[in-house]
Amino acid sequence: MTFIDSLAAAWRQNNSLLCVGLDPDPAKFPAHLRGRDDAIFEFCAAIADATADLVCAFKPQIAYFAARRAEAQLEALIAHIHEKHPGIPVILDAKRGDIGSTAEQYAVEAFERFRADAVTINPYMGRDSVEPYLAYRDKGVILLCRTSNPGGSDLQFLDVGGEKLYERVARLVATEWNDNGQCALVVGATFPAEIARVRALVGDLPLLVPGIGAQGGDIEATVGAGKTGAGTGLMINSSRAILYAGKDEHFAAAARAAALETRDAINRFR
Amino acid sequence: MTFIDSLAAAWRQNNSLLCVGLDPDPAKFPAHLRGRDDAIFEFCAAIADATADLVCAFKPQIAYFAARRAEAQLEALIAHIHEKHPGIPVILDAKRGDIGSTAEQYAVEAFERFRADAVTINPYMGRDSVEPYLAYRDKGVILLCRTSNPGGSDLQFLDVGGEKLYERVARLVATEWNDNGQCALVVGATFPAEIARVRALVGDLPLLVPGIGAQGGDIEATVGAGKTGAGTGLMINSSRAILYAGKDEHFAAAARAAALETRDAINRFR
Numbered sequence: 001m002t003f004i005d006s007l008a009a010a011w012r013q014n015n016s017l018l019c020v021g022l023d024p025d026p027a028k029f030p031a032h033l034r035g036r037d038d039a040i041f042e043f044c045a046a047i048a049d050a051t052a053d054l055v056c057a058f059k060p061q062i063a064y065f066a067a068r069r070a071e072a073q074l075e076a077l078i079a080h081i082h083e084k085h086p087g088i089p090v091i092l093d094a095k096r097g098d099i100g101s102t103a104e105q106y107a108v109e110a111f112e113r114f115r116a117d118a119v120t121i122n123p124y125m126g127r128d129s130v131e132p133y134l135a136y137r138d139k140g141v142i143l144l145c146r147t148s149n150p151g152g153s154d155l156q157f158l159d160v161g162g163e164k165l166y167e168r169v170a171r172l173v174a175t176e177w178n179d180n181g182q183c184a185l186v187v188g189a190t191f192p193a194e195i196a197r198v199r200a201l202v203g204d205l206p207l208l209v210p211g212i213g214a215q216g217g218d219i220e221a222t223v224g225a226g227k228t229g230a231g232t233g234l235m236i237n238s239s240r241a242i243l244y245a246g247k248d249e250h251f252a253a254a255a256r257a258a259a260l261e262t263r264d265a266i267n268r269f270r
Numbered sequence: 271m272t273f274i275d276s277l278a279a280a281w282r283q284n285n286s287l288l289c290v291g292l293d294p295d296p297a298k299f300p301a302h303l304r305g306r307d308d309a310i311f312e313f314c315a316a317i318a319d320a321t322a323d324l325v326c327a328f329k330p331q332i333a334y335f336a337a338r339r340a341e342a343q344l345e346a347l348i349a350h351i352h353e354k355h356p357g358i359p360v361i362l363d364a365k366r367g368d369i370g371s372t373a374e375q376y377a378v379e380a381f382e383r384f385r386a387d388a389v390t391i392n393p394y395m396g397r398d399s400v401e402p403y404l405a406y407r408d409k410g411v412i413l414l415c416r417t418s419n420p421g422g423s424d425l426q427f428l429d430v431g432g433e434k435l436y437e438r439v440a441r442l443v444a445t446e447w448n449d450n451g452q453c454a455l456v457v458g459a460t461f462p463a464e465i466a467r468v469r470a471l472v473g474d475l476p477l478l479v480p481g482i483g484a485q486g487g488d489i490e491a492t493v494g495a496g497k498t499g500a501g502t503g504l505m506i507n508s509s510r511a512i513l514y515a516g517k518d519e520h521f522a523a524a525a526r527a528a529a530l531e532t533r534d535a536i537n538r539f540r
Contacts, residue, residue: 023372063368063375069383071341095368097392098333099419099480102293105333113339122367124394124414126421144394149369151396154442158430165428165435172424210369 003117003140004182006089007206010056011232013087017223017270018263019208020051021093021239022060022077026068028244030251040065041073043251045080047243050252051259052085057118057235059091059208078115089117091208091235095144097122103132111136118142120186120208123169127177134180141183145169145198148188148211166194167201174202184208187226189217189236196225204228206235213241213262223269231270238262273387273410274452276359277476280326281502283357287493287540288533289478290321291363291509292330292347296338298514300521310335311343313521315350317513320522321529322355327388327505329361329478348385359387361478361505365414367392373402381406388412390456390478393439397447404450411453415439415468418458418481436464437471444472454478457496459487459506466495474498476505483511483532493539501540508532 001009011017024040026033033039048058058081065074078090092114096106110119110133118140121130133141146156146166156166163171166187173183187198189211198207207226211217219236226234242262246254271279281287294310296303303309318328328351335344348360362384366376380389380403388410391400403411416426416436426436433441436457443453457468459481468477477496481487489506496504512532516524 061368061372061375063366063372063379066341067375067378067383069341071336071339095366095392096333097367097394097414098331098365099417102331102333105331105337108337109333113337122365122392122394124367124392124425125417125419126424126426128419128421129417130421144367147369147395147399149395149398151398151400154396155394155435155439156396158435158438160428160430160435165425165430168428169425 002138002182003089004206006087006117007056007235008232010088014053014055015267016054016056016263017232017234017236017266018055018259019057019059019091019235019237020047020055020242020259021210021237022047022058023064023239023243025064030248032249038073040068040070041076044077046252047255048081049084050256051242052088054256054259054263055088057089057091059093059237061093075114082115089140091118091120091140091142092116093120095120095122097125097129099125100128100132103129107132107136111139118184120144123173130177134177134182137180137182139182142208143169143173143183143185145185146187146191146194148190148217152188167197170198170201174205178205186210189222192218192221192225195222199226204233206233208235208237210237212236213238219265220269223266227270236266272408272452273359274476276357276387277326277505278502280358284323284325285537286324286326286533287502287504287506287536288325288529289327289329289361289505289507290317290325290512290529291480291507292317292328293334293509293513295334300518302519308343310338310340311346314347316522317525318351319354320526321512322358324526324529324533325358327359327361329363329507331363331509345384352385359410361388361390361410361412362386363390365390365392367395367399369395370398370402373399377402377406381409388454390414393443400447404452407450407452409452412478413439413443413453413455415443415455416457416461416464418460418487422458437467440468440471444475448475456480459492462488462491462495465492469496474503476503478505478507480507482506483508489535490539493536497540506536
């Protein structure tokens with residue numbers, strides 16, 4: 001099954017547009033996990049097991065693993081999710097971007113080594129830097145468009161011939177890079193008007209929306225601006241607000257409660 | 271010593287603007303190395319040992335290691351270069367780019383885990399996505415500006431208020447992001463007129479120039495367009511043409527000969 005089909009199935013089956021971001025920071029782990037060699041795997045797997053029926057996707061952020069030499073735990077985590085929760089797609093949040101021959105190596109990293117179903121990619125280097133990922137025809141390729149951070153405006157908001165750079169990226173991806181229907185876009189929840197603008201430009205293309213929760217994005221505005229006619233089309237990501245909802249040995253139950261609350265808050269506005 | 275100071279010292283000491291890119295592809299290794307668990311380390315360390323007096327920097331490309339679960343060999347390689355060839359800076363070519371809290375993790379990966387002296391960064395997410403790297407005050411931060419691949423023009427060549435996007439990036443980095451004098455830019459050798467344009471915009475800021483050799487960039491045009499008044503200011507990268515100059519057990523000597531030839535070809539036009 002392709003990434004896009006898995007995502008659509010998970011939207012339906014779990015009645016959820018929530019994506020849980022797996023950004024493991026051992027300094028925030030409950031005391032009983034700290035110091036264990038496999039703490040990162042154990043923490044993330046427990047979160048995944050506690051929330052898998054409430055989400056449309058999981059999104060591990062590779063930097064949190066790479067900073068701690070924990071690539072093997074990331075491989076084990078994605079394998080665990082595939083085995084225990086088949087049908088829930090895993091997005092590797094890596095934001096790679098390089099020339100074709102190097103992008104081929106990054107595609108091997110994302111899709112063959114880590115076995116992700118989709119990967120986030122930076123569009124700055126243009127179409128041929130994206131093609132090696134698109135060559136994996138069943139995988140998802142999620143391009144940065146309008147990011148949720150303050151500096152996102154430095155380049156993305158520049159006017160390029162009567163539209164903003166992020167709008168050009170949205171149009172390029174939707175009309176030129178998406179031949180095989182495997183693309184999606186990252187659009188931050190901190191800018192609902194721009195989510196609406198992107199939605200108007202790209203039809204039903206899925207949008208990965210970080211920035212609710214710790215980053216302050218508004219759920220009602222995000223859903224209103226980004227949903228498709230079918231009330232889907234969104235992967236609304238929350239990481240810290242779910243991962244660290246609890247601080248003790250009941251952290252997974254606390255994460256489940258936070259995920260349930262967030263999923264239902266999203267659903268109120270679909 | 272800061273990255274920028276090390277680079278200046280290596281330009282002088284080795285009379286060289288050549289950067290050797292370490293993009294290890296085991297399928298191209300000499301037969302006697304194939305199948306060895308440490309083949310990637312052995313290959314790259316042999317290249318580094320054979321060329322260290324001819325270069326101003328080494329630039330391992332992390333994708334080639336990550337695709338093969340070879341992060342430990344990359345750590346060992348950089349440690350080897352620091353130990354055997356002190357003073358030659360190591361640029362981790364990673365082209366990372368993410369929001370601040372994630373960028374902090376990538377900075378740990380590049381500077382603390384891998385102990386690189388500089389890292390390549392994608393500017394699409396703006397200033398706050400770059401600040402966590404700049405917080406390491408002695409490290410180099412090398413921003414993508416005009417890349418050497420065909421699709422580089424898709425976004426970088428767009429007109430933004432009377433200048434091209436890559437020109438805006440060059441100006442932003444030179445005038446706003448470089449408070450501490452630790453920045454450099456990536457400008458591909460395939461576009462000499464654009465190297466000249468960037469040089470005119472950024473004063474003596476160092477430029478990392480990929481694209482000679484296998485990618486077809488012209489050395490005379492590159493040096494003429496990019497050198498500073500002092501005849502330096504460039505890290506001209508060659509990877510495949512040096513790494514795979516020889517195919518047998520004498521590969522390191524062949525790489526040395528190719529590096530010497532390239533260094534001297536560059537020097538004829540300084």
